[in-house]
Amino acid sequence: MAKPAKVDDSHIRHFIGVEGLTKAQLMAIIEKANGYLTDNDGRPNSIKNSNELEGYTVMNLFFENSTRTRTTFEVAEKRLGANVLNLDIARSSTSKGESLRDTLWNLEAMTADIFVVRHSASGTAHFMATEVTPNIAIINGGDGWHAHPTQAMLDMLTIYREAKKPFEELSVAIIGDIKHSRVARSDISALQTLGVKDIRVIAPKTLLPKGIERYGVQVFNDIDKGVVDCDVLIGLRIQNERIGSPLLPSTSEYFKMYGITPERLALAKPNALVMHPGPMNRGVEIASSVADGEQSVILKQVNNGIAVRMAVLALAMEGQRKMKGI
Amino acid sequence: MAKPAKVDDSHIRHFIGVEGLTKAQLMAIIEKANGYLTDNDGRPNSIKNSNELEGYTVMNLFFENSTRTRTTFEVAEKRLGANVLNLDIARSSTSKGESLRDTLWNLEAMTADIFVVRHSASGTAHFMATEVTPNIAIINGGDGWHAHPTQAMLDMLTIYREAKKPFEELSVAIIGDIKHSRVARSDISALQTLGVKDIRVIAPKTLLPKGIERYGVQVFNDIDKGVVDCDVLIGLRIQNERIGSPLLPSTSEYFKMYGITPERLALAKPNALVMHPGPMNRGVEIASSVADGEQSVILKQVNNGIAVRMAVLALAMEGQRKMKGI
Amino acid sequence: MAKPAKVDDSHIRHFIGVEGLTKAQLMAIIEKANGYLTDNDGRPNSIKNSNELEGYTVMNLFFENSTRTRTTFEVAEKRLGANVLNLDIARSSTSKGESLRDTLWNLEAMTADIFVVRHSASGTAHFMATEVTPNIAIINGGDGWHAHPTQAMLDMLTIYREAKKPFEELSVAIIGDIKHSRVARSDISALQTLGVKDIRVIAPKTLLPKGIERYGVQVFNDIDKGVVDCDVLIGLRIQNERIGSPLLPSTSEYFKMYGITPERLALAKPNALVMHPGPMNRGVEIASSVADGEQSVILKQVNNGIAVRMAVLALAMEGQRKMKGI
Incomplete structure (x- = not known):
């Protein structure tokens, strides 16, 4: 859809989306x-x-x-x-x-x-x-x-600078409201183009778009399984207007089910990176101690x-x- | 009235109006x-x-x-x-x-x-x-x-660059709501100072200021007569708030009576310029095909x-x- | 309170307040x-x-x-x-x-x-x-x-440039709503640090903060006594929202009691400076003839x-x- 005109393979003329870029x-x-x-x-x-x-x-x-x-x-x-x-x-x-x-x-x-x-x-x-x-x-x-392609690219730059491995060897988990996120869509596309083979999306069924499996990602409804041995965890923002809807009963329940906590972070690789596009809802998508912790690269993303x-x-x-x- | 202080005849100190400038x-x-x-x-x-x-x-x-x-x-x-x-x-x-x-x-x-x-x-x-x-x-x-003196001067610059004749030899028609237009007033003054001898204003009587003839312009109520052999047609914007008033019953009637159409443009000189100060009401003051046509210099004005x-x-x-x- | 971190005595790292600066x-x-x-x-x-x-x-x-x-x-x-x-x-x-x-x-x-x-x-x-x-x-x-420390410093710069004496020899009067003024507080502190010994505050009791005497200033309720032999008069703005309150019955009464008039200015030193942080209420804190007069440095302050x-x-x-x- 958003296929920008190309000058040649290493140039861009516009920057409309990461899809279609080499x-x-x-x-x-x-x-x-x-x-x-x-x-x-x-x-x-x-x-x-x-x-x-x-x-x-x-x-x-x-x-x-x-x-x-x-x-x-x-x-x-x-x-x-x-x-x-x-x-x-x-x-x-x-x-x-x-x-x-x-x-x-x-x-x-x-x-x-x-x-x-x-x-x-x-x-x-x-x-x-x-x-x-x-x-x-x-x-x-x-x-x-x-x-939201510049957001996707700043995520890619952050992984490039902070992860100590090439893209091809990384496991990346995207956690939260995949369905309504412009970030998730762009991130998945960019990660695939850059060679990441293990991309996981972690969300309740209500927050997953239909047919997400076709994008070549692994789907998890259980975060404790999804984050195991990950190199990068990307938490997504829950829009305030969705809370209290049938999709998402309460923030405390969401945190209990899908919040990025120190315990869950411990299931990932040692020194796994914690990312979030901001603005964060502390205590909803992510525990404050994780957001401000040593593995967080959230302000580096900015x-x-x-x-x-x-x-x-x-x-x-x-x-x-x-x-x-x- | 708006006589700016002069340094000498070819300098300006302020730029308040075109009236009074040499x-x-x-x-x-x-x-x-x-x-x-x-x-x-x-x-x-x-x-x-x-x-x-x-x-x-x-x-x-x-x-x-x-x-x-x-x-x-x-x-x-x-x-x-x-x-x-x-x-x-x-x-x-x-x-x-x-x-x-x-x-x-x-x-x-x-x-x-x-x-x-x-x-x-x-x-x-x-x-x-x-x-x-x-x-x-x-x-x-x-x-x-x-x-609106900078608008008048950009109109003069456009005529200077695009018309293939000196100001003295041009016929210029201004069409539309002369009465409420700051552009018309400034344009007439600048055209006269620059030596244009044939200035025409084309409008219904209700949209003409009283005593307009004293400014040394020819007045036409019939556009089909007014545009004959013109070098430049300047359409004016109809303010939305005037439409439906006693001065101006409806936009479709205005277009029928005063719109700049291909047929009317054909009555002017070959390659006559079409100008408009914007924003345009397409299908009211001007037909879209004229606005986007080869004789239009509307975006060059901008x-x-x-x-x-x-x-x-x-x-x-x-x-x-x-x-x-x- | 607002003690900025220092690099050394002649440097600043932040600029939070004049209090605590050398x-x-x-x-x-x-x-x-x-x-x-x-x-x-x-x-x-x-x-x-x-x-x-x-x-x-x-x-x-x-x-x-x-x-x-x-x-x-x-x-x-x-x-x-x-x-x-x-x-x-x-x-x-x-x-x-x-x-x-x-x-x-x-x-x-x-x-x-x-x-x-x-x-x-x-x-x-x-x-x-x-x-x-x-x-x-x-x-x-x-x-x-x-x-409002930058306001205080522009007042100090104005006194430094316009008064013909060193700070140590000056008499400075601050007139008006001392109680609600961020300017008064910062000015008093800066004047004292710079060595001004004779600082006077002139106001009705209702517009004076409690314990103002402890700051080492002289308090006057009668402006005709307070401005005698002053080198600098600083009028403060009366906030519109205070007028009509029990603190301040009417603007005309305020002007009669505390307005800076030509007569009162004549009681100060010859060539005493008139200052005001703006925006002025002409005819309330200050007579227009004083605001626009030769001793006014109000626009120089800006x-x-x-x-x-x-x-x-x-x-x-x-x-x-x-x-x-x-």
């Missing part, structure tokens, strides 16, 4: 991002700045509110030297009755180089990249239940998210320029 | 803007960046919401290297009971160099430039029904709007500096 | 700020730009709305070359049920270097600096009734506020780097 493309993003991370200047969370987007104009088109994702993109864009505009696009386009297409054409004509798009409808970023403004590099900042977004922005702009021969 | 001043803006537009690097909508406002602070004071105009100014300011602040000025000044004058004096003291002002009351930008903060370069981003705003900002700052001998 | 630290801020002010390039309100924060990311965390303070910080940050992000932090952190601590940890991981914090609860900035994110330089933009905020930001970042040996 291992070479994913590794190009990971290695580019890794190059921005510096560990040796005495500050935690260090990122090397760059001037790769100097003189370029990035417009953040957030049709759906997400302070967290928008802030990480904004930091990344500014660290690359871009001119950044945040557009409350929903409000402006609808207020005067203009169509989405006309709004986007106008923004393109205002000399935008990159759109970062967040929308509640699946496929919006793809539609923009292929139908509306193909000359603008489109970065998907999350669309509906479909994909930090890596800046580097990954810088990489995706820089590579997409480079791909656009290459394609146009400039 | 042909030399308008041409200085057009030529400066034209210099920012580059057609040869393979990307559409290319604009050369500049460092003319590096180290200067521009405050966008939008008392009235206009995402479209604000975004174009913000892009222009950032492409000139300025420090840009967007102030929700209405909310802040009223909330603590401070007068407009005190608010502006405070913002001046915060080391602003340029104010871009959008206000619903006519004359606000002029009042600020002459009475309140004359040491700050004031750019009018639209005030009431009075003026693009030229960035260049014109850059030119006005840079020239006003230069004028301020010259005046102070720095 | 005279050397206050003078370092004043002199640094003074260096940004240039008087000789023909423009009023001139500030030299700097690149001291180039490549650093400053996040403005305003839990409480204050357009005025936020704008001055934003100008200062951009004049130092920083990457600036304004976060509507209240809305984002609460909407998904994340704790303040987790929100701050996440923002830290997004590679922030400096947080500028405005909060209605006293001690928030201190709590963040000591408990939550000690590796980030924290600047207090005002917290509850406790402190201007100096940019320089002081630049100084505090630059020094705190320098202190953080020194501490980490980078």
